Amino acid sequence: MQPVTLELPHILTLARREAGFFDDMDADLEQRVADFVQWINERGPYTPDQVLAMQRQIQHILASRLHLAADRRRYPGIAKTPVEQPVFVIGFARAGTTLLHALLAQDPQACAPLAWHSRMPSPPPGAGPVCKGRIAYADHDVQSWINLCPGQLILHPYADKGAYQLIEDEELLTLDFRTAYPSLLHRVPTLDVRVVLDGGYGEAVRFHREVVQHLMWNTGKRHWVSKFATAQQDLGALFETYPDALCIWAHRPLSEIYASNVAVRAATYDAINGRPMDWTSQARARAEQMQAAVERMMNSEIIDDPRILHLPFHQLVGDPIGTIEAIYARRGWDVSDEYRQRVGRWLDDPENAVDRYGRYDYSYPPYGLDRKWIEQLFAGYSERFGLRAHQDA
Incomplete structure (x- = not known):
């Protein structure tokens, strides 16, 4: 046949x-x-x-x-739209990047990418009122992804915001076929962890800027804010396109978060493939690849670039408002009363509680790993950024 x-x-x-x-x-x-x-x-x-x-x-x-x-x-004005002083949240997954992105996006002057922007981006938001059908289409598409992988609600609980959930910039790059983000391509039953930036990272970031212009044009928003995790692979290329960018690099001991990193990938791609994949060998190999990448970054001069603000995770969760104030002080911006109130309401809203769908038991043994090994593997990273692991994490 x-x-x-x-x-x-x-x-x-x-x-x-x-x-x-x-x-x-x-x-x-x-x-x-x-x-x-x-x-x-x-x-x-x-x-x-x-x-x-x-x-x-x-x-x-x-x-x-x-x-x-x-x-x-x-709309010729799109290409002329300035993208000034964008803010990018970077760092490893599960280090507080999603929380930080959510808080930064509460600023009424900020433009942040939402799920409907990647699923129904045209016409640009600044062209006029967005019809209900576009939002409904995005809601349906997000729900189809959750139906296939309901574990997302525990592992990434803000998915229940549907069309209005914040998304990572890698979804925007998928529109140009420079990566394959699972939430947009979950019908590919052989999809795996395939982050391929064909054509070079510089080209990918230049396309990204075109999408940012598309989303900001004629909206009156002051600055762009997004979560761009893969940008740490080549910050030089990011700064070439966005020379006045500020990158907030969220840091957390890898021994606290690596098990959850693997769990998220396993739940995501096992659901897409419809079968359990071999995550034991992948988990160890991926950890070693991450450690090599971290070493290269720490040995690079760009690590001390003033356009990078290094942020310990426990500082963020201990004082969210103070963290926002510190970020804005670096930018020379004031935190408006309206923004401060929005952050407070967001933090107090039970619909944003990270455990509203329950807790996931992140542990190392299911993936053939030992927490001590991870801790030792990334000891240099923890020392460089003054990170102390919490043994109950």
Whole structure:
């Protein structure tokens, strides 16, 4: 029986028809789509239903990307929109990055990426009132992801905000096929931890800036704030595109968070694949790769760049308002009364409680690891940033 595969010409044609885009497509974009389709096909076989589901997801992502290009021509002001003094939350997952992003996004002058921005980005928010259907589509798409992987509600509880949940910048890069974020591509049943920035990180960040302009144009927002975890891979490229950026690097002892890092990946990709994957060997290899990357970063001059604010996790959770004030002081901004009140209300709202869906038991033995080994592996990192592990974490 002939294997069923994704057909690139079908995807390109269907995406063009969905977007109403019949001009020449950027050759590099088309090549990235082709490479991704080939990568998927090589990991088959697939059933006809799986191929159809994947095709629809990829088709819509590409159509959204074509809409962005068309909007940039339709609204010339987008390309002229300044992106001044953006704030990026960077650092390892589970180090308080999501909490910090949520608090920074409470500023009424801030523009932060939301789930509907990656799922239904056109027309740009500044073009006029956003119709209810766009929000409904994004809500439905987020819910389909939660239905497939309900563990997200415990592991990443802000997913229940639907279309209005804050997203990571890696979702925006997925629109340009520079990475494959699982919440947007959960219908690919062989997806794994595949963060590939094809074409170089500098090109990815330049595309990112175009999306930021798209989302900020004509909105009256003062600055951009987002969570851009992979940016720490190449901060030089980030600062080249955003020379006046401020990166808030959240730090926490890796021995406190590495088990939860693995658990999140396991719950996510096991749900997508529909079977348990081998996380024992991956967990050890990934830890060693992270340690090597950390060593390179600590030996780099950029680690002491004044555009990076190093923030210990326990400082953030111990004094959230004080942390925001310190960040804004670095920027030379005032924390308005309205912003302060919004942060207070957000922190007091039980709908934002991190344990409202329960607690997940993060431990090392299920992944064949020992906490002491992780602690020793990243001892240099903890020493460099004055981090002390809490044994009950």
